[in-house]
Amino acid sequence: MNTFKFVLLAILFSFSLCWSQTLVGKIYTKDEAAKIYGPVSTSVKFSSAYLNSLTGNTTNYIMFRINNGNLVILGDQRKVLYPAGAVVSPQDEMRLFSVSLVKKILFDGNDTNTNIEIRNNNVLTLTNGNYTLEYSWPCPPSCE
Numbered sequence: 001m002n003t004f005k006f007v008l009l010a011i012l013f014s015f016s017l018c019w020s021q022t023l024v025g026k027i028y029t030k031d032e033a034a035k036i037y038g039p040v041s042t043s044v045k046f047s048s049a050y051l052n053s054l055t056g057n058t059t060n061y062i063m064f065r066i067n068n069g070n071l072v073i074l075g076d077q078r079k080v081l082y083p084a085g086a087v088v089s090p091q092d093e094m095r096l097f098s099v100s101l102v103k104k105i106l107f108d109g110n111d112t113n114t115n116i117e118i119r120n121n122n123v124l125t126l127t128n129g130n131y132t133l134e135y136s137w138p139c140p141p142s143c144e
Contacts, residue, residue: 022098023098023100023101024061024096024097024098024101024135024136024137025097025098025101025102025133025134025135025136026101026133026134026135027101027104027105027108027131027132027133028131028132028133028134029130029131029132030127030129030130030131030132032132033125033127033132033134036134037119037120037123037125037132037134038119038120038121038123039119039120040115040117040118040119040125040127041118041119041120042066042069042117042118043115043116043117043118044066044069044071044115044116044117045113045114045115046071046113046114046115046116047112047113047114048106048109048111048112048113048114048128049112051073051102051106051114052103052106054073054075054081054082055099055102055103057075057079057081058075058076058079058081058099059075059076059099060076060098060099061075061076061096061097061098061099062074062075062081062096062097062098062099062102063075063078063094063095063096063097063139064094064095064097064116064124064126064136065088065092065093065094065095065124066116066118066124067092071083071116072086072088072094074088074094078090078094078139078143090140091140093138093139093140094138094139095124095136095137095138095139096136096137096138096139096142096143097126097133097136101133102126102133105126105128105131105132105133106128108128108129108131109127109128109129109130109131110128110129111128111129113128114126114127114128115127115128124136
């Protein structure tokens, strides 16, 4: 009986570790995103292969910001991933997504380029192929 309890506790602990990260973002079709979030006002084209490689430099979250047409990408703890040497103030608002959802849109969209976009009301989206990722968190205040 003690072995059964131990195994059960080990399984529950494993599940809690797997589900401890909150998924941030929601994937829409490109058409759904246009209806919900409006037209794209600013877009930065970025290599999907390079973006995928950047996801390997962070564990849980990846953050984006477009400022005056310049893209900045941060990882966990607001570590600069792109461009190298960029200086980001702690007060600069980034938009945070789960790494797993960024990887999913890259895989499902299967396009060589990903567009990081600004839409109505300063909504930031990522579009690859026929899929758009949105429903990000602002960082700050929700940085993890």
